[in-house]
Amino acid sequence: MLSVVPTPVTVRVPSKVNLHLAVGDLRPDGYHDLHTVFQALSLYDEVSVVPADTLSVTVRGAGAESVPTDSTNLAWRAAEMMAERAARTPDVAITIDKGIPVAGGMAGGSADAAATLVALDTLWGIGAPREDLADLAVRLGSDVPFCLHGGTAIGTGRGERLVPVLTRGTFHWVLALAKGGLSTPVVFRELDRLRAEGGPQRIGSADAVLSALGSGDAHQLAPLLGNDLQAAALSLDPMLRRTLRAGVEAGALAGIVSGSGPTCAFLVEDQHAAVTVSAELAGAGVCRTVRVASGPVPGARVVGDADPAHS
């Protein structure tokens, strides 16, 4: 008798860069209020789910060895949450193909959690409204709702309250991926420490960033990029200064530490500049590897899914 091989559902999910990341003071719950502008970039993870006897996670790609495959993996937790909502057992094998740097400040783990929610929604035929998935997402991490959402958005609260931002055209980026990672809580703590000593200066409001995004002009946007966590990331990893300098010397319009780092994101004029800047940066020996990306791109979605309900 022929046995039916189950077909996996695969979801592609983008990374993010914070174009503007203003960090407030430490709150009693251990978090910081954020005012951020996220942009989803075309550097992706792919998450596949297939029915299995028990829940498992397999991680492949660069940095896979440093990602947990047990219940501390955010994708595992997303599967348990989705199963609870559907009142069933989370009997799936999850495979994560990492394209997003691990612990790189580009929301890799959050992306995998968002992708797992979308993949299981399809695999189990749940058809949950996006708002329901967003409610689950926020319980998994501050960045998970944006990974579902994609595009460009303002994030407030812990970064989880989102309002879409109108942008024109496509922005082109060169990403310098570092050898190691930086721990998000450690970077926030380092900022608290630096602030207790009187520095660094806080970035201002995002108003000018929003109008630059509306103009679609990378030259206008470049000098406005700002990240309150950058000083803390540089304090923990001083070599990043060299990386930021090298990107600008290679012809980027501006460079910024992405989120809590250590990935450095360089805004460039166009696709052609992305190729030349990335080649020069790769030769400068200031990072593990270089990637070209563009944004904004859509959030987590099933590969091959043309259903507008998923847009």
Ligand SMILES: C[C@@](CO)(OP(=O)(O)O)[C@H](O)COP(=O)(O)OP(=O)(O)OC[C@H]1O[C@@H](n2ccc(N)nc2=O)[C@H](O)[C@@H]1O
């Ligand atoms: C800094 C940002 C900027 O987008 O991204 P990354 O650079 O890590 O990708 C995010 O705020 C990271 O979000 P995420 O990685 O989901 O963090 P969470 O799991 O929610 O929190 C991890 C820890 O970071 C600190 N944290 C996080 C968010 C926040 N608004 N304030 C904080 O102080 C807390 O110590 C928290 O326990």
Ligand SMILES: Nc1ncnc2c1ncn2[C@@H]1O[C@H](COP(=O)(O)OP(=O)(O)O)[C@@H](O)[C@H]1O
């Ligand atoms: N699916 C996952 N992918 C990557 N990291 C994960 C995942 N699940 C849990 N983690 C843990 O989260 C930490 C932060 O990783 P990541 O989300 O990639 O970085 P960042 O918070 O800087 O954007 C990692 O060190 C890893 O131990």
